[in-house]
Amino acid sequence: MKLDILVLAVHPDDAELGCSGTILKYIAEGKKVGIIDFTRGELGTRGTAETRDQEAAESAKILGLHARENLRFRDGFFVNDEKHQLEIIKMIRKYQPELVLTNALQDRHPDHGRGGDLANDACFYSGLSKVETIIEGKKQKAWRPSLILQYIQDHYIKPDIIIDITPYIEKKIACIQAFKTQFYNPDQEEGPETYISSPEFFDSVVGRAREMGKSIGTTYAEGFTSRKLLGVNSLFDLK
Numbered sequence: 001m002k003l004d005i006l007v008l009a010v011h012p013d014d015a016e017l018g019c020s021g022t023i024l025k026y027i028a029e030g031k032k033v034g035i036i037d038f039t040r041g042e043l044g045t046r047g048t049a050e051t052r053d054q055e056a057a058e059s060a061k062i063l064g065l066h067a068r069e070n071l072r073f074r075d076g077f078f079v080n081d082e083k084h085q086l087e088i089i090k091m092i093r094k095y096q097p098e099l100v101l102t103n104a105l106q107d108r109h110p111d112h113g114r115g116g117d118l119a120n121d122a123c124f125y126s127g128l129s130k131v132e133t134i135i136e137g138k139k140q141k142a143w144r145p146s147l148i149l150q151y152i153q154d155h156y157i158k159p160d161i162i163i164d165i166t167p168y169i170e171k172k173i174a175c176i177q178a179f180k181t182q183f184y185n186p187d188q189e190e191g192p193e194t195y196i197s198s199p200e201f202f203d204s205v206v207g208r209a210r211e212m213g214k215s216i217g218t219t220y221a222e223g224f225t226s227r228k229l230l231g232v233n234s235l236f237d238l239k
Contacts, residue, residue, distance in 0.1 A: 001067060004031040006097035006145070008088065008122075010115035011041040011075070012056040013179045017205060018151030019101050020063060021165025021172045021222050027064045028168070034067030035060070036091045038115055039075035046191040047181030059178040062171060067095065076111060080118040088122035090133045093140040100145045101224070108154040116150055120227065123148050149224040152208070159223025160230060162216050169209060169220040176205065 005026055009015040015023065015035050023033050037056065040049040047055075053070070060068045071087050078084055092100070102119035103112045125131050127144025134140065152159060165172065177185050184199040195201060212221035216239050232238060 001032065001034075001095065003034045003066060003095040003097045005033040005099045005101065006092065006095050007033070007035045008038070008091075008100060008102040008115075008119040009035060010038045010103050010109075010111045011044075012037045012039075012052045012070070013041070013059075013176070013182060014103060014112070014153070015101075015151075016059055016063075016172070016176045016179070018104070018153050019222055019224070020059075020175050021168045021209065021220065022101070022151075022163050022224075023063055023065075024168035024171050025163065025165055032066045033063075034065055034069075034095055034097075036088070037068070037070045038073045038078060038088075038118075039111075040070060040072060041075055043075040044182065045194045046197060051181050052179070055179040055181065059175040062175040062178060078111075078114070078118075080114060080121060084118060085122045085125055086131075086133060088119065089126040089131065090135050090140065092123060092126040092145065093133060093143045094135060096143045098146050100148045101151055102148065104150050104153045104155070104157060105225070105227075106155065106157070112153055120148055147226070147230075149226055152223045152225065156208075157223075157225055159212065160226045162212050162221045162223045164213070164216065164218045164221050165209065166213065166219040166221070169206075172209070173206070176202075 007015045027033050041052045042049040103116040105116040106113045129142040184202040209220040212223045213219045
């Protein structure tokens, strides 16, 4: 299946926190969107890898994803090397996305920046025909996405582009709350309190969306950064 957008995320729930409103927006417009999670988030204090798997599947239903896979890299200890790049290249070539959304290039969690660099490098090498990959016994064709953007996570980073997600904020909240072992929810499972399980953290996620929305004269939005300059066909497309 060819996808229009492929989201590359280090942990299950990274995509939900960073860009689920954008995912919902484009699925509503008829685009095909999928997520590739690098790890199962097994180092998380609350829950287990198995509960994360279940939560990711529940969130995928809420989002209406066309595909979701997990590469099962080692949480916390994956590296940006040939072995890991090739596994991501296989996914890029399998789904042939026009647009890739991936982790922030610097953030509170060290996995995020490392994962963002890994994803960017894999996207580049995926376009080289002499980098060979085989999936299901067949040699894959080279493919490079037209655009790679990084979603903004815990640390504030000035965005290069902001997307209005106002109609989708309730579903964004719902897909985040699908990770009931991780985030604040009045009916959440018991467990040790963590940085992300507090109501204040959840409020900050909604607050960030409000802040981004205010910047473009709407209610809620998500911001993204780009390593390359962005161009438009018409200045009238800009808000």
